[in-house]
Amino acid sequence: MPLPRSLRPRAPRMRRSLLPPGCDQRRGCVGVHPPTRPGRGAMSGDMVDGPVVDGTPGDGPRGAEGTLEVERLSVRFQVDNSWIGRIRGRSGEITAVDDVSFTLQRGASLGIVGESGCGKSTMARAVVGLVKPDSGDIRYGGVRLGAKRSRRQRRLIQMVFQDPGSSLNPSMTPRRVLSELLRVHDMVPAGDIGDRCEELLDLVELPRRLIDARPRHLSGGQRQRIGIARALALEPEVLIADESVAALDVSVQASVLNLLADLRRRLGLMLLFVSHDLAVIRHVSDEVIVMYLGGIVEHSPAAQLFDVPRHPYTKALLASAPRLKQPTAAEPPIVGEPLSVLSVPAGCRFEPR
Known part of the structure; x- marks a missing residue:
């Protein structure tokens, strides 16, 4: 009779260094490690939980082959298909994300901007x-x-996430939040969990006295x-920030954005x-994608998009952003109401406006 899943022995997982690539202190951090539990041998190489697939990215923190590729991604949701919904004309299918493709290289930053309901958070x-x-396909390292x-994976x-209040358990301290992640995913030996929690607070520039x-x-x-510390506890390769500063004061926004930029570099x-904030996107992004009604209307380097926008919707977005000195030739405002995602026009989505 096979053992229940909860009683099966778990393979140890090697701890990876969060030091930046090329740092002299990284030598010896990856490779052969001491046993994580008494009675177990030293670990070497890549130990994973699932089956090993040819082309799986190396276990080094930032493998050279690390590239995130999204190809022709589409997400649809069913709306009310009851007979009442059909009578009221509310039945059908919503295409929240339609044929979106992009590539994100190691160490790069990609901004996704657009008005509410354009599909950026769903993507x-x-x-x-x-x-x-x-x-569609989502691939990492092939x-x-x-x-x-x-x-x-x-x-x-x-x-x-956007709201830091609702994304945290109100009854759990930072120590409990982080230690639970580290324990469940077997990131570090049990005796090192407390020290690792304090290191994560140092990483996000929080005083250790707040850990409880x-x-x-x-x-x-x-x-x-x-x-942010909770996301970094699992030592990810890709960090997604979904409106992560929208609920914060402007002065606090700047400090959190600088922290994200510093973490990306280190x-x-x-x-x-x-984000829906163009100023925030310009501050943190190398490239920018502008979305409208679930699709991409423009994708270009950040400097080019803000200096020489090509799509009329992008031009209208930039013109609507407040600025100290208004240009002499202002872009005409967007007329009409945003279209319903239930009736996306063929061809250019922005043409009816």
């Missing part, structure tokens, strides 16, 4: 695995990330830093930043 949730796509991902991409504070005793910026993270 980000599909990439992280919270929403099942209806079509390996396809399907709907059912191994534990190691789930660790590759982590997310920082309740979320209600923390400010919005401090709670968001705990959310850890070699790929950063996928979702």
Whole structure:
């Protein structure tokens, strides 16, 4: 009779260094490691939870082959298909994300911008695995990330959510939040979990005395830093920030954005930043994707998009942003109401406006 899953022996997992690539202190961090539990041998090489696939990215923190590829991604949702919904004309299918493709290189930052309801958050949730796509491929390092991902694949991409208050358990301290992640995913030996939690607080520039504070005793910026530390606890390759500074004060926004930029540089993270704020996108992004009604209307380097926008919708978005000195020739305002996602026009989505 086979053992229950909870009683099966678990393979140890090697701890990876969060020091930047090329750092002299990284030597010896990866390779042969001491046993994580008494009675177990030393570890070497790549130990994963699921089956090994040819082309799986190396276990080094930032492998040279690390590239996130999204190809023709589409996400659809069914609306009310009851007979009452059909009578009221509310039945059908919503295409929240339609044929979206992009590539994110190691250490790069990609901004996703667009008005509310354009599908940017749904696309980000599909990439992280919270929403099942209806079509398209998501690959990391040449390996396809399907709907059912191994534990190691789930660790590759982590997310920082918009509201730091609702994304944290009000009864759990930062120590409990981080230690639970480290224990469940077997990131470090049990005896090192406490030290690792304090290291994560240092990484997001929080004082260690807050490690046992309740979320209600923390400010919005401090709670968001705990959310960032929670995402970094699993040592991801890709960090997705979904409107992660929208609920913060402007002064706090700047400090959190600078922290994300510093972490991206130090850890070699790929950063996928979702926002409706053009100024924020310009500050953190190397490239920018502009979405409208679930599709991409423009994709270009950040400097080019803000200096020489090509699509009329992009021009209208930039013209609507407040600025100290208004240009002499202002872009005409967008007329008409945003179209319903139930009736997306053929061809250019922006043409009716």
